Amino acid sequence: MVLPLMCVLIFPVAIVAIIRAFYFVIYVNGKRPTKTERTKSAKTLIVLGSGGHTTEILRVVQQLNKEKYSPRIYIQTRTDEISSKKVKQVEIDTNEYKIIQISRSREVRQSYLTSIFTTARAILQSFPLIWREKPDLLLCNGPGTCIPPCLVVFLFNALFLTNTKIVFIESFCRVKSFSLSGKILYYLANHTIVQWPELNGATYPRSIFINMLVQIVAQSIQWNLLQEDLTEQLPNELKFHLKNILLRVENFLKNNKSPDVKRLKIDTEWIKSDLVATEACLDRTWEMLNSGYWKDVPINYRYSYSLCSIIKSLLLEISTNAEKDDIKLISVFKEIIQQIDKGILLGAPLPKNKTLLTNIASDLNKHFSSVPETNSKNVDIIKINTEELCTTLFPGFSSIVNYTKPSLETFYCKIFKPKIPALLEGCLEHWQALHLWKDAEYLRRIVGNRTVPIEIGSRYTEDDWTQSLVTFSDFLRSHISSKNEKVGYLAQHQLFDQIPELKNDFSVPEYCSFSDTEEDNEELPDINAWFGPSGTVSPLHHDPKNNLLCQVFGYKRIILYSPDDNENVYPYETRLLSNTARIDPYNPDFEKYPNLQKAKAFMCYLKPGDMLFIPPKWWHHVVGLTPSFSISFWWD
Structure with a gap:
């Protein structure tokens, strides 16, 4: 009953708006209004998106003269919890702003059919908002959220109810074509600003090219x-x-x-x-x-x-x-x-x-991050083939203790204090990384343009081993999504200090709160990334700290030896490799290394969501059985 009534009320208004819109579009496409100096500050409505859209528009806001563009009203969606925090950081020195929430026009992966109704709801919510605020300027950069308020402003302007200028700044990532929102806003906005010269051509003659890169x-x-x-x-x-x-x-x-x-x-x-x-x-x-x-x-x-x-x-x-x-x-x-x-x-x-x-x-x-790459091969989900995966214990190897979600007390008393290696299952279910990082497109967007150090070669003890600096996207293409004669391994790299955005997808395990010293140690553990294709090998070595090796995706086989077997695994005598053993656990040469027969070897397999506690000085040999991503936490 309500919907038909609304249609009856809106229909005549829409007819008037359409007639007025023809004149309005002709006016905008024709002679531009004469520039006049403002004698008072402009009430500014700023539409936020999420993620990159919000970051870009707030960068523009930071360049505004706050006295001339005040008060500032920010529009964000009710499901966006991050944008308001970013606004408060930008507006930390002033209180001449407020944040208003409306419904999101379309959620990620929402069907186009249902998005019709959610967009209509957002438009209806925008009517009282625009009428109440009557802004002098509406500033946006193309998130779907900006379409409803821009449509309402356009309608009110056409009916002479408001005189709000719409300034649309196309996102920096749009290089050769407008976004869907941009194609709509190009005809609604008084001024359309693009950040790449190719968008300032015959197809979009009214657009204004401004290079904001210098900022x-x-x-x-x-x-x-x-x-x-x-x-x-x-x-x-x-x-x-x-x-x-x-x-x-x-x-x-x-x-x-x-x-x-x-x-x-x-x-x-x-x-x-x-x-x-x-x-x-x-x-x-x-x-x-x-x-x-x-x-x-x-x-x-x-x-x-x-x-x-x-x-x-x-x-x-x-x-x-x-x-x-x-x-x-x-x-x-x-x-x-x-x-x-x-x-x-x-x-x-x-x-x-x-x-x-x-x-x-x-x-x-x-x-x-969203600028399209040239000659790039699309990679969707990193494929993990488990059909031929062997996870059985080899003859002559012993298993290690296994716990499912052990309590902190159990971990401390039965694992940490006695320094026993243990496989811990089900402890990482809350990590978003377990789901997100298998998506190569997600990794490319967050990390793709960043340069990372890659180890190239079978293992760091071999003559063919070397290192190279490559972009993460190149690493994905060359070593993860396609086969390469030389194994590339992003190994023991503090990736999360270099790219803090990835820290949002995981957390430091509570088990790392225990310490071997009596002093209060509030330092965070050393966190390293290990990402590579199948066939990566970390030779038998030991580390001086407690180690939790957490498996995000993929499978690994780990062989361990106790510190009591130091002499039996034959460490290198050189300074650089003193923590590395000369033996190969998979191909033991008992003639060359006879004491190896005395050593007791342990074996375990890491699957997604598992973590392995490796005590200090315990020797461990790691093989990637599939493409895999691991995170290690080292602490005293």
Whole structure:
């Protein structure tokens, strides 16, 4: 009864709106209104999406003059719990804002049929909201949530009930075509802004190209702290050159605050010259980092590599504003992310800016993660073939104790305190990683553009073993989704310090709260990632700390020996490999290593959701039977 009545009431209004809309569209496509100076602040309505959309629109909000665009009203969906936290961070110094919730137009994977009704509900909720607030400006960047309020604003404007300007900024990830929301909003918005020149062509003549790339790295920097790090931490041989370069970059950005490429005046010669000088400093630092043992390298040179990476990224970022070729822009953007990651991997956290590099890399990846890759092979779900999987105990090997969801008391009294290796089942069911990380597209979106260190070769004790820095997407394509003659292994890497976004998908096991020392140890365990195809091998070795090896997906076979068998497994006598054994448990050479017959070997299999406790100094040999992802937690 209510729905037919609403249709009767809305129908005549819709007819008037359609007539007015024709005039409105003609007006917008025709002569643009004369620019006038505002004498009062603009009441601004900002529509949030979720994830990347929210991050992008809040980056724009941070550039607004808060006095001229006030008060600010944020619209978010009722199922979005994260966006409001991000808004509070942006608005931390002011209270001239509020957050209003409406229903989501369409949930992820919701059917198109039911989304008709949820969108209609969101539109109905937008009518009283727009009428009550009557904003001067509606700012959005294309999430589905923005369609209902934009439609209502368009309708009210057409009926002369409001005079709200709609400014639509297409997402940075849209390089060659508009999003579905963008194709609708292009005709509703007063101004459509695109961030790639290819969208500013004959197909969308009203769009305005503004290159906002210059803001990403520069906005993450606190310049006074960066100058302090440069002055206090760099070797004298590099300090003078880098300090002058950084001053030129800072002055340029201060004098060119507008991100509009049409108004930026860039002298590319000084950028080229400073890039050459920065590369020379990077080369010098690289030489020092690769001289002798890594731990013996003076920390100042690692600080230097971090600072050089930031300065090079700033210079590259500025240079992109003079570039209008999409392919070259993407190429430069990838180079920036790669250099920042090299700074994370080879440099050191700056004393005054400890999270600067990781923050920059995360911001860059959020903007770039959805940009389509060229010549990429799509990988959906990482395939785990278990048909030929053998999980039986080999002759001569003993099993280890097995527990299902042991209590903390049981773990401490029966496993941790006596230092007994144990297989723990059912302890990781709450981890989102168990489901999400098998989705290669999810990993590509979160980690794909990031550079990671890969071990290439059968095992690190062999002559053919080497290391390489590659993007995570390349690693997925070359070693996970397709067969490769050489095994590639992302092994013992602190991936989650480099890319904190992945930490949301798992948690540190409570078992790690126990300590071997009487002192209160509040430090988090060392967390390492182990990701590779079937056939990965970690030779027999031991670690100095307690170890919980947690299996996210895939299967592994582990062989263990007690510390009592140290002499029987024949450790290497060299400094670098003193924690590694010379024997191969699968192919024992009793003539060469006769004492191996005295050693007692244990065997177990790790399946998804299992964790294995390996006590300190226990020897363990690990083989990946399928593509697998593991996380290890090391603690004292």
